[in-house]
Amino acid sequence: MVLSVVGVSHVFPGAVGDLSVLGDIDLEVRSGEFVAIVGPSGCGKTTLLNLMSGLDHPSVGSVELRGAPPVAGMPDLGYLFARDALLPWRTVLGNAELALELRGVGRAERRDAAARLLGQVGLAGFEDRYPAQLSQGMRQRVAIARTLVAHPSVLFLDEPFSALDAHTKLLLQETFSELWGGLGSTVVLITHDLGEAVAMADRVVLMTRRPGRIKRVVTVDIPRPRSPMALQDDAEYHRVFDQLWEELRQEVVESAEGILPAGSVEREGSPLWAQH
Amino acid sequence: MGAALSAPAATRAASRSRRPRSRSLGRRGLQVRAIQLGLLLVLFGGWQLSTELGWLSPAFTSAPSRFIPSFWHGLTNGTLLPLTATTLFETFVGFAIAAVLGVAAGIVLAEFPLIDDATRPFMTGFNTLPRIALAPLFVLWFGLGSLSRIVLVVSLGFFIVAINTYAGVRSVDRDTLLLARVLGAGRWRRFRTFVLPAAVPAIFAGLQLDLTYAFIGAVVGEMLSGSQGLGGYLAVQMGSFDIDAFFGGLLLLVIVALIVSWLVRLAESWLLRWRVAELHGTARR
Ligand SMILES: Nc1ncnc2c1ncn2[C@@H]1O[C@H](COP(=O)(O)OP(=O)(O)O)[C@@H](O)[C@H]1O
Ligand SMILES: [Mg+2]
Numbered sequence: 001m002v003l004s005v006v007g008v009s010h011v012f013p014g015a016v017g018d019l020s021v022l023g024d025i026d027l028e029v030r031s032g033e034f035v036a037i038v039g040p041s042g043c044g045k046t047t048l049l050n051l052m053s054g055l056d057h058p059s060v061g062s063v064e065l066r067g068a069p070p071v072a073g074m075p076d077l078g079y080l081f082a083r084d085a086l087l088p089w090r091t092v093l094g095n096a097e098l099a100l101e102l103r104g105v106g107r108a109e110r111r112d113a114a115a116r117l118l119g120q121v122g123l124a125g126f127e128d129r130y131p132a133q134l135s136q137g138m139r140q141r142v143a144i145a146r147t148l149v150a151h152p153s154v155l156f157l158d159e160p161f162s163a164l165d166a167h168t169k170l171l172l173q174e175t176f177s178e179l180w181g182g183l184g185s186t187v188v189l190i191t192h193d194l195g196e197a198v199a200m201a202d203r204v205v206l207m208t209r210r211p212g213r214i215k216r217v218v219t220v221d222i223p224r225p226r227s228p229m230a231l232q233d234d235a236e237y238h239r240v241f242d243q244l245w246e247e248l249r250q251e252v253v254e255s256a257e258g259i260l261p262a263g264s265v266e267r268e269g270s271p272l273w274a275q276h
Numbered sequence: 277m278g279a280a281l282s283a284p285a286a287t288r289a290a291s292r293s294r295r296p297r298s299r300s301l302g303r304r305g306l307q308v309r310a311i312q313l314g315l316l317l318v319l320f321g322g323w324q325l326s327t328e329l330g331w332l333s334p335a336f337t338s339a340p341s342r343f344i345p346s347f348w349h350g351l352t353n354g355t356l357l358p359l360t361a362t363t364l365f366e367t368f369v370g371f372a373i374a375a376v377l378g379v380a381a382g383i384v385l386a387e388f389p390l391i392d393d394a395t396r397p398f399m400t401g402f403n404t405l406p407r408i409a410l411a412p413l414f415v416l417w418f419g420l421g422s423l424s425r426i427v428l429v430v431s432l433g434f435f436i437v438a439i440n441t442y443a444g445v446r447s448v449d450r451d452t453l454l455l456a457r458v459l460g461a462g463r464w465r466r467f468r469t470f471v472l473p474a475a476v477p478a479i480f481a482g483l484q485l486d487l488t489y490a491f492i493g494a495v496v497g498e499m500l501s502g503s504q505g506l507g508g509y510l511a512v513q514m515g516s517f518d519i520d521a522f523f524g525g526l527l528l529l530v531i532v533a534l535i536v537s538w539l540v541r542l543a544e545s546w547l548l549r550w551r552v553a554e555l556h557g558t559a560r561r
Contacts, residue, residue, distance in 0.1 A: 073460030089550045089551075098455075098469075101469075102459050102461055
């Protein structure tokens with residue numbers, strides 16, 4: 001096991017009362033595995049990822065990464081978030097080489113590596129642009145290059161494609177899947193998008209509404225290499241999607257109760273939250 | 277001259293964003309120059325005409341036909357240039373000292389909350405003192421020479437730079453700090469690579485204001501402390517009711533200020549190249 005989460009609960013203390021966010025999570029991730037964690041908005045997905053990646057520490061229970069508590073910033077961990085966090089004063093190349101620069105890799109070597117990776121994410125020729133001159137999708141491609149350039153062995157992705165429009169999202173999922181195929185790193189992907197989870201992961205973990213617990217774990221038997229774009233006709237993809245969809249829908253509806261007018265979310269099979 | 281130098285960096289950067297990037301004078305550049313020349317002619321022409329028609333009295337407001345020759349005479353007979361050199365010396369030395377001290381103080385205060393909290397009442401207190409009103413005190417302490425003016429200039433500029441630097445360092449994006457953390461940046465790395473560059477635009481805006489106040493401080497200090505520099509010249513001319521020479525001196529002041537602000541703008545457009553891209557209408561965030 002690369003990562004193990006044992007009996008983790010998490011509480012955010014607050015002035016008006018404590019907020020219990022995660023309830024008794026047990027989860028193991030094998031080396032080289034791609035695990036997606038899906039759940040309704042606000043159920044504690046980001047909190048769980050932060051605990052798994054050392055950005056925060058659980059109130060109860062323990063998280064171990066190769067036998068020791070994870071520490072954020074460890075060199076073989078990679079992170080990718082919904083917001084690209086590109087440094088606006090650095091060029092595309094300057095952003096992509098950041099991780100290697102911080103590690104003290106020589107200028108020529110890190111520029112080579114960054115340029116190669118930028119080529120792989122489809123940004124050859126854009127090395128000298130500034131982030132403000134790029135589209136949202138291109139910016140996120142730079143962020144992918146920035147994350148992968150240091151060859152992290154464990155990748156933590158928090159809704160990395162959710163700020164993108166539907167087409168760009170598919171293209172980036174495709175690019176990421178391709179690159180990941182050649183890396184062999186372990187991936188934990190947080191998403192609210194069930195289609196994305198099923199298309200990309202080996203295992204999908206479904207969480208309940210807050211306080212998030214694990215409701216169901218399903219293995220996805222679609223052979224690799226996969227192309228998220230070509231899965232629309234795949235029987236296994238639809239089988240897993242449909243199996244999880246009804247359960248996710250229930251959680252979403254119930255967590256929305258009291259927010260939306262009665263009955264407005266009860267239309268059976270409504271693809272309100274599916275991007276499928 | 278205040279307006280020419282003190283337009284905040286952001287405003288100017290924004291107005292430049294609507295302008296084509298090229299340095300050479302394009303069609304647009306020529307239009308701008310033509311309009312500027314027109315405005316100058318309207319200003320000086322209107323002034324002259326009002327004087328000719330007897331609406332303005334040259335004893336109080338001089339007139340272009342009087343102060344331009346006086347200005348030219350002062351330049352060519354060698355009286356004005358050494359005065360300008362004195363004023364610029366005080367301006368730049370005071371500016372530089374205030375810049376170094378102000379940036380350092382702003383960074384320390386922003387990065388060390390304990391020092392920030394402990395020194396806050398002192399910073400606020402000293403910043404509230406009307407420094408210009410202290411000019412006579414500085415003369416008493418540091419004499420009639422340039423030193424008293426440099427101290428005045430530093431006392432004006434220091435807080436401006438410190439406050440802008442502080443705000444810049446504090447305004448760093450949370451995403452940027454998160455990135456520094458996940459990339460494993462240590463304290464110094466985090467500051468050098470993530471925090472300081474993010475603060476550069478604010479620091480630069482502070483430096484530009486510092487320069488404006490340095491110039492004003494030097495001139496006012498000279499006016500209050502005697503006969504040196506452009507300020508001293510202005511005071512002497514006013515004392516002898518030579519209004520034409522006084523306005524001639526003002527004209528020189530304005531020209532010097534414009535040249536300095538143009539140099540600052542060149543430096544800015546180089547230092548903040550990435551901002552030009554950002555403000556150029558292609559930003560999609
Ligand atoms: N630092 C924090 N302090 C207090 N409450 C928080 C904090 N971070 C998240 N929360 C709360 O915890 C809940 C779960 O948040 P999060 O893990 O971000 O959910 P998700 O990523 O599944 O949308 C939300 O109700 C959120 O408001
Ligand atoms: Mg989240």
